[in-house]
Amino acid sequence: MASARSLSQFQEAFSDEASCAAFMFKRRWPDGFVCPACGKRRVAALKSRPRLHECLDCGRQTSVTAGTVMHRSRLPLTTWFWAAHLMTTHSNGMSALQLQDQLGVTYKTAWLLTQKLRRSMVNPDREPLEGVVEVDQAEIAFREGDTFSGNAGKILVIGAVEVIERDTNQAKPRRKHAKYLDTRSGRIRLAMIADNSAASIEAFVNANVKRGATLLTDGHKSYPGLTGYRHDPRVVGKMAAHVVLPWIHRAFSLLSRWSLGTYHGLRRKHVDTYLNEFVFRYNRRYYRHVSFETLLALVADKEPASYWDIIKRDNPRKSASQAGSMPLLHIDEPDSAG
Numbered sequence: 493m494a495s496a497r498s499l500s501q502f503q504e505a506f507s508d509e510a511s512c513a514a515f516m517f518k519r520r521w522p523d524g525f526v527c528p529a530c531g532k533r534r535v536a537a538l539k540s541r542p543r544l545h546e547c548l549d550c551g552r553q554t555s556v557t558a559g560t561v562m563h564r565s566r567l568p569l570t571t572w573f574w575a576a577h578l579m580t581t582h583s584n585g586m587s588a589l590q591l592q593d594q595l596g597v598t599y600k601t602a603w604l605l606t607q608k609l610r611r612s613m614v615n616p617d618r619e620p621l622e623g624v625v626e627v628d629q630a631e632i633a634f635r636e637g638d639t640f641s642g643n644a645g646k647i648l649v650i651g652a653v654e655v656i657e658r659d660t661n662q663a664k665p666r667r668k669h670a671k672y673l674d675t676r677s678g679r680i681r682l683a684m685i686a687d688n689s690a691a692s693i694e695a696f697v698n699a700n701v702k703r704g705a706t707l708l709t710d711g712h713k714s715y716p717g718l719t720g721y722r723h724d725p726r727v728v729g730k731m732a733a734h735v736v737l738p739w740i741h742r743a744f745s746l747l748s749r750w751s752l753g754t755y756h757g758l759r760r761k762h763v764d765t766y767l768n769e770f771v772f773r774y775n776r777r778y779y780r781h782v783s784f785e786t787l788l789a790l791v792a793d794k795e796p797a798s799y800w801d802i803i804k805r806d807n808p809r810k811s812a813s814q815a816g817s818m819p820l821l822h823i824d825e826p827d828s829a830g
């Protein structure tokens with residue numbers, strides 16, 4: 493299997509449609525091809541159309557991109573791969589505008605590519621956070637339309653981060669109120685929530701943190717009702733939350749800076765997908781050179797989304813709408829140790 497740790501290795505490994513299609517083929521059928529029509533395994537690649545493989549038993553042609561995010565895309569696979577590589581390996585990520593320049597495609601195409609790839613930045617098999625987990629909420633500014641003005645609104649984001657002891661490399665719960673010294677940040681999760689109610693906070697914690705974990709919080713009144721967790725409120729008196737919950741506050745401030753620096757502010761409508769990207773990048777910050785392959789593997793597993801799903805409007809050409817079929821609020825990460 494090709495591995496592309498540097499730009500030149502990437503360009504060499506994925507120089508044409510055939511090499512990209514071969515990569516997708518191996519990701520989709522790691523244990524060998526099985527014909528979706530007849531279940532037999534003998535297959536031949538079509539030389540003229542690298543995406544297609546033909547079953548030698550029943551003749552059915554199967555595309556390596558059928559059922560993936562790339563489904564029905566008219567873009568060459570090399571463009572998809574190049575976009576995934578740029579988005580994951582560039583130190584701050586890439587806006588659609590930057591991608592448009594790099595790929596030589598229209599802005600709309602670049603924007604859809606970034607949205608589709610961002611939606612793939614969640615591993616459906618992710619494991620919940622565990623051990624000792626800081627949880628807190630923050631308000632992040634968003635922009636409306638194309639301008640980012642000083643009086644933009646705020647969205648409420650909740651985050652959780654694992655607290656790992658440096659010397660043992662483990663998340664070791666201490667007695668309540670004891671200090672956690674010399675720690676580092678493990679994996680994070682982020683989601684947009686409607687409010688600070690116990691229901692909103694519980695839904696996030698239940699979806700993202702393993703039962704039995706120790707929750708370090710600012711003692712907000714919405715936490716004590718959470719069952720199945722050990723709650724250790726950290727804020728005593730006037731002590732500032734960023735002192736006692738350093739890792740989640742660091743993540744929030746990185747999120748703020750990243751969203752302003754790379755995207756000039758997040759757009760409310762698509763906040764969840766940007767949070768996906770931030771979490772994906774954060775959890776792989778030490779493995780950026782290989783995260784491109786992780787993303788493509790996720791792309792290979794992901795159901796296709798239509799343009800209308802992505803812009804979150806009803807398709808005017810379809811009378812019956814599937815409005816409200818959104819989600820992907822809960823984010824994460826999978827296989828890194830970061």
Ligand SMILES: [Zn+2]
Nearest residue numbers: 527530547550
């Ligand atoms: Zn067949």
